[in-house]
Amino acid sequence: MMIDDYVRENQQQFINLLANFISQKSLSQTGEGIQATVKFLKELLEQFIHANVEIIETAGNPIIIATLSPGKGNEYLFYGHYDVQLPGKLNEWKVKPFELTQCDGRLYGRGTGDNKGQLMAQICGFYVYQQLYGELPFTARILIEGEEEIGSPHLLQTVRTLKDKYLNNLSAVFVMDGSISQSGDHILRLGNRGVLSFKLGVRTNVSDLHSGNFGNVSKNAAVELMRVLIKLINPLTGQCRIKGFYEGVVEPSNQERKWLNALPSPYHIPAPIYKDKFDYYYRLMFRPSITINGMSSGYEGNGVKTIIPGKATAIIDCRLVANQTCDEVIKLINNTLKVELDEKRVKIKYLVKLDPVKIEESNPLISRLVSTITEATGKALIEPVMPGSVPNYIWRDIVGIPPFTIPLANYDQYNHAPNENITIDAFLDGIKIITYLCRNLNSK
Numbered sequence: 202m203m204i205d206d207y208v209r210e211n212q213q214q215f216i217n218l219l220a221n222f223i224s225q226k227s228l229s230q231t232g233e234g235i236q237a238t239v240k241f242l243k244e245l246l247e248q249f250i251h252a253n254v255e256i257i258e259t260a261g262n263p264i265i266i267a268t269l270s271p272g273k274g275n276e277y278l279f280y281g282h283y284d285v286q287l288p289g290k291l292n293e294w295k296v297k298p299f300e301l302t303q304c305d306g307r308l309y310g311r312g313t314g315d316n317k318g319q320l321m322a323q324i325c326g327f328y329v330y331q332q333l334y335g336e337l338p339f340t341a342r343i344l345i346e347g348e349e350e351i352g353s354p355h356l357l358q359t360v361r362t363l364k365d366k367y368l369n370n371l372s373a374v375f376v377m378d379g380s381i382s383q384s385g386d387h388i389l390r391l392g393n394r395g396v397l398s399f400k401l402g403v404r405t406n407v408s409d410l411h412s413g414n415f416g417n418v419s420k421n422a423a424v425e426l427m428r429v430l431i432k433l434i435n436p437l438t439g440q441c442r443i444k445g446f447y448e449g450v451v452e453p454s455n456q457e458r459k460w461l462n463a464l465p466s467p468y469h470i471p472a473p474i475y476k477d478k479f480d481y482y483y484r485l486m487f488r489p490s491i492t493i494n495g496m497s498s499g500y501e502g503n504g505v506k507t508i509i510p511g512k513a514t515a516i517i518d519c520r521l522v523a524n525q526t527c528d529e530v531i532k533l534i535n536n537t538l539k540v541e542l543d544e545k546r547v548k549i550k551y552l553v554k555l556d557p558v559k560i561e562e563s564n565p566l567i568s569r570l571v572s573t574i575t576e577a578t579g580k581a582l583i584e585p586v587m588p589g590s591v592p593n594y595i596w597r598d599i600v601g602i603p604p605f606t607i608p609l610a611n612y613d614q615y616n617h618a619p620n621e622n623i624t625i626d627a628f629l630d631g632i633k634i635i636t637y638l639c640r641n642l643n644s645k
Contacts, residue, residue: 204577204636207329208629215325215632216308216625218245220301222317223310229284229351235262238283242345250327252343257363259355262347266367269327270337277642278342278374278602281320282349285312286617293619307622314614318623319377319631320345322609326635333636338643342367349378352553353592360599373566374596375638377631379587379608380616384465387578387630389570390606392559394486395521396590397530398494398552401429406511409499415509423498426513429547432537433517434491439474441491441519445533449524453487453585456562460583461486486586490520516552520590527554556594559586560603570605573641577633607634 208215225241226234239256242265246252252267262284288298288311296302298311308318323343330337346356360368381387405420435442453461461482475481484490494517499510519530531551541547560567567583574581593604609631610616611624 219321223301227284229348261355265345267343269341274339275372276340276370280376282316282346284347284350309622313623314610315616319609322631325632329636330639368600371602374604376606380612383612386580387574388582390584390587393587395555395557397527398518400550401515402548404512409508409511412507422510422513443533443537457585485588489522521557523559555590558593573637577637578630
């Protein structure tokens with residue numbers, strides 16, 4: 202029987218498994234349902250695809266390591282996560298978030314897109330291969346973490362601990378997370394931007410002051426914060442003013458330009474500032490950025506309160522590209538604000554550090570993965586860089602392997618929002634991609 206036929210004929214079984222998975226809450230922010238979810242997955246992996254499973258305790262939520270076909274040919278790692286975001290306001294959902302609901306060709310529920318639907322597609326893909334062809338032609342390691350939605354705080358140390366026993370002979374890692382193209386075409390991503398987030402704080406007075414009594418004679422924390430921000434960001438262009446920020450940034454190669462030109466034209470982009478399609482992708486993938494995420498100071502209620510704010514804060518992120526590192530950019534920021542920091546006019550707290558990753562365009566796996574996705578779905582696009590940020594640097598820097606991202610959820614999955622969903626077609630396509638991948642990742 203053909204792969205596509207088998208997946209279609211058994212789709213209800215796969216949807217039922219996803220329904221059971223969605224009913225496990227697995228909220229990493231609160232810890233609710235974590236242990237029950239780990240138990241569910243352990244039993245599923247052992248009984249459904251006959252994996253050898255070990256539960257790795259961490260300083261936070263457990264990590265699951267499952268192994269298929271140990272000692273068989275090359276070794277590849279498959280990554281996913283079992284934790285989900287909080288459901289948020291229940292009155293904004295049109296379904297119960299932890300009960301899988303099928304409607305208009307979509308499967309609704311918290312985690313359907315991010316990441317339980319994609320993880321279940323992986324597991325079902327292994328199952329389909331086993332049913333049709335038997336044992337895998339390679340060794341598969343499946344790593345499932347439970348803290349991705351809170352920034353993977355213990356993944357780095359756990360990977361270091363697991364490296365010698367489980368991760369020492371790997372050829373590559375496949376990260377099944379994110380969304381496919383806005384056009385509906387499936388994508389292979391060869392990297393991701395990094396992110397450095399930090400908080401700036403300015404305090405001029407121990408309390409707010411009356412603007413009538415102290416206006417023109419006392420400092421205003423909001424204004425002082427503006428002075429600091431202008432040293433970091435050009436308010437007219439939005440460009441970064443941190444000295445050295447753009448040094449060493451590499452332009453896309455000819456091949457990368459071809460990949461960008463093959464991507465679909467963007468549409469419904471709010472308040473656009475890009476020139477054309479190429480410029481849109483170029484800005485998102487090959488240019489670093491600096492963004493003010495939020496600012497707070499003074500009175501923000503109804504009516505009027507005539508005060509001079511005593512404190513002001515801003516949260517900022519820098520999206521980084523290949524050849525940049527968070528540690529290097531931290532030095533540049535500290536140097537740019539050296540006077541303010543030395544004189545204690547501003548405080549800075551670094552919140553998140555994820556370095557960027559980009560796989561070389563000459564990697565021989567690229568063509569095999571494109572062929573696999575095309576065989577499974579009809580078409581495959583290549584994004585040299587994912588505009589967002591994920592901890593893929595861990596696989597490159599600690600394990601020493603290239604991380605390929607193959608998103609399996611639809612573009613409009615509404616992950617992290619009410620009415621999260623995965624289309625049935627995307628779910629079944631994901632299963633097929635994994636099955637074809639298992640067939641094509643032979644040991645030759």
